[in-house]
Every structure is written in C-alpha cells, then in structure tokens.
Amino acid sequence: MPAQKRTLPDELSVEQLAEHCGVTVRLVRAHQSRRLLHPPRRVGRRSIYDHSHIDRLALIQRLQKAGFSLAAIRALLQTGHNAPELALAWHAEGLAMRFPTLTDDSDPDLQVEPEGVAELHAQPGAWEALQSYGLVTRGPDGNWHGTHPVLVAVGRRAREMGMPSTEITRLQLQVARAAFDLSREILDSFNRIFAQRPSGNGRIENYAGMSAVATALVTATFEVQLSRVVRGVVGIPSDAP
Template sequence: MEDLARHSGATVRTIRAYQDRGLLPRPGRRGRANLYDDSHLTRLRQISALLERGYTLASIKELLAAWDEGRGLSGVLGLVSEVERPWSEEVPERLSLDELDGLFGKGSARSEDAVAEAVELGVLVPLPERPGEFLVPSPQELAVAAELHRAGVPLLALTGHLRELRAQVEHIAARFMDFTGQHIFGRCPQSGPTDEEASEAAGLVRRLRPLAKQTVDAELARAMRTFASRSLREHLRQGAYGAEGEGGGGGGGQGVGQPGAGIAEAADSTETSASDEAAGSAEAADNAPVTEPVLLPAGTLASVRALVGAEQAAAFIASAAEREVHARTMDRLAAGS
C-alpha cells in the first residue's frame, strides 16, 4: 500500500478510506502480502480527477460503477455535469464587513445575529483564510435584501422571510422534479443507462433547465399582479372608509360607523352630508332608491367634492363603492373556481 501511495500521491489513510467506501478494489493476495497493480493506480487517478471537477465521493462511486459495467464514462459524466452544474449564471463575489456595511447601512454587518443567520442560510460563506471576508454565492439575492432593508425591513425579518421563501421554493423544485420524472425521465431504463442513453438524458436536462425558471417567473408575475392589486384596493378602501379621527376642510371628521358603506355623510356640522344631497334629489322621484346615512371623514368628502364637484359627490362615492363590491365579488368567484 505504501508503494501505491507513493506512486499515486494519495496517503495510505486516503487509500484505506476509498477501499472502505467501495471506490477502490481490494488488493490481490500472494501469501500474506497485498498486491496492487496498475488498475488500482488508474482508479486512484480517476478518483482524483473527478474530485477536482467537483464531484462528490457518492457521485464518483456511481460513475465508477458505470465504468466497471462497461457502459463508458463520457455519457454519464455529461449527464452528471449537466445536472450538478450551477442552475444560475450568477458569479459569486467576495465582500468584507466594511462592504456589507456599505450595502446595509453602517453597523449592520456588526449585528452578530443577522450575520449568523445569513451564514446559516448560505447567503454569506465565511472565508477561513481571510477573516472578516465572505463569499456571496448569489449577489442578486444579497442586493434584494439590501434594498428591502433600506426600505425599512429589519435584518432579522429578512432572514426569517428567506427561510419561509426557501422552503416554499424547494417544494416547487421537488414537485417539478417529480413531474418531469414521472412524465419524461420515467421512460428511461431503470437499470444503469448506456453511454448513448446518458447523453440523451443530458440533452433533455439541458432543454428542460430553463423551463423551470420560466414557469416560476410567469406564475410569480401573475400572482404578484393579483395580490398587489388586491392589497392596493384594500389599502385604499381602508383609507376611504376606515380612517378615524382624521379631519380636513376646516373641521374634524368622524370615523366610519359601519364598514363597507357606499353613500357617505360627513360628521362636520358645517358640511352637508352626501346622503342628504342624494336624498334631496331623490325625493322628487316616485321610484327613488333607498339611501342610508353613513359617517365619512370630512376630509375625504372634501377631497371628493374638490375632484368631481359637490353635485356629483354622492354619485361618485356610490359608484366607487359599487366598483369595489364588484371587484371583491369577482375575486371570490375566481378564488372558488
């Protein structure tokens, strides 16, 4: 074994470990002596070359098993390389603590809890040979976090959100693999693939690789539009009907007495309510719609009057409420389909 170690450049301990893992065949025997030949030396060189290319020992064991079964390594190596190469075109960067401070604000990088969370999540990878510096596998992800932090999101809230997001994205990835495995790769032979079959599978992976990202991008865009619009409508509705204690136009207003009202009345005693205006014009009609006074902040009513005029204020408020009711009805119907 010492001679094999000397010729291969591997240590005796490493050779024993490879034998225990099934990567290196056991030596032949001559009496009580172990015999190693050129096949052992070749295998050690193969393992070393694959390790340099980034393969794990588990992957190397599978590749060498394919080689031993006579299936060739070129196709299998191409398949493994296609699957295990980065699924992003991003180039990792190095950042120091001072540079992190520049991104997130002075003192941010000195937050031990936030840095520890980022390291645990793999957003930052410490460089042992350069204390105080980190490898950033995804500069885009870090840039998004920095922008959100500048907008007011606390650092630990960002890492908590990333944990939740990562779990959901990993679920999506697992479902995509199950889907393609069932309908595409399930047709591949269950036993080890031949060199030609492995090359064909690598081509499939190459074509399918961008489809996963494109599908998620399209669905995320759709969902963001739906929920952003819904959130905005809810925010505007609360601002219009739920504000309490806010005044305007020279007098203090009162909050909405009952949420969801459509026709409003200002609490300011100096202003005529929108419902009174609507009722005044409706009294002359035989089939007048039934109106109900609901309190509305005086400032809101003043803004509506400034926008459409006092005569159209009631109709404008009623129309806005009807549109909101219609939109929420459509949302419920869409969610139930």
C-alpha cells in the first residue's frame, strides 16, 4: 500500500479514491453518510479526498472482513485512539484460541488444554451455556473458540493451579450471569440520566465515555470486595494496608 500511495496524487476525486480502494463511488458516499468515512475537503464545488481516506476505507474493509458490523465499526471509530486496531488484534487472537472437538487432531499448536476441553465436552449443554453469554463461539468446522484472550488465559492458569474444568465453567457462567445483569442495570441508569437532559433522547451517544466509566465502576468495586474476602480467608485485618 505505501508504494502504491506514492504513485497517487495528494488530492483525489471520489472516482479515483473508489477505483484505488476497489469499491464503488456509491459505497464511498454511503460510508460518509453513515459517519464511517470523514468528509472530504471542499474546494469550490469539488470534493477533494486524500490518503487518510484511503487508510480509513482500508481499515473499514479489514474490520468487515473480520466480521464486525457497520454499527460496531462506527462505534470503534468514534472511540478513537487505536480501538479499531485493538479490536482486530483481539479478534485474531480469539480465533486462535480454538477448543477442538474430540475427533479433531488438526492444528495442534492452536489447541487449548485438550484435557480441559474433554471435560467440557463431557458436560451436556456446557458449550451452549457459555455461548449464550458470549464467552465462546462455534465455527463452521464445529470447533469452539474463546471470545476473549483474558478469559482463556485465566482458564489455563486455573487449570495449572489444579482447578477442574467443570468448576471453572461453573464459575464462568455464574460471573457471566451476574455481569450481564449488572451491565444492563448500569446501562439503564445511564439512559435514565441522559433522557432527563433537555436535549436528551434516551440514547447514549458517547459510547467510549460510558464504557470507560462503567468498566471502571465494576472493576474497582469488584477488586475492593475480592480483596476483603481474600484478606478474611488469610486472616489479614480488613483495615490493614
């Protein structure tokens, strides 16, 4: 892509942009109307595009190829920073975390704890329950994939400590149910506040801000309570530093 960019002029028409990116002019304008693509610079009656539009269209194509919806892509782009790139990396890492069926011996480097997988396969409905809470997905090959690298890493560490996969699954589902209910409650609270504002329409537009505040709220509160429980188990006074 960089070598190709150098052969292009700094200023592009919508037709040149579409041709270079392998899309239609109609799609370029549709992405603009959806606020996925930033508007061009106007010079008189001409719309001038540049290489930043090429980069944005390429990023949108990569996200779509990875399975992200247009609504999800817009949310990622509005979040800013490197959120889209992080999402792509997260998606790729999640795909690599494959829990193979018992009869699948392909790609051994991608297998995650075959012993633990066997225990999960032995639990009727275990995978479907995990899927219902978004913890795993099932691919067209019939194999299950972890949807979050941290969850898979935690499961691996718990097994190394001697915790059975059945107990890990039970805890995952219990926490997932509680987290889902709590997330809905937080979202409802945010919506009520936003709806009370003079210009509010009951919808949260600042996705990045809402997500950051909600995550910090849950994380900090949970860490405090978990620390209190651990201190109690090991006999450390709750007011000790």
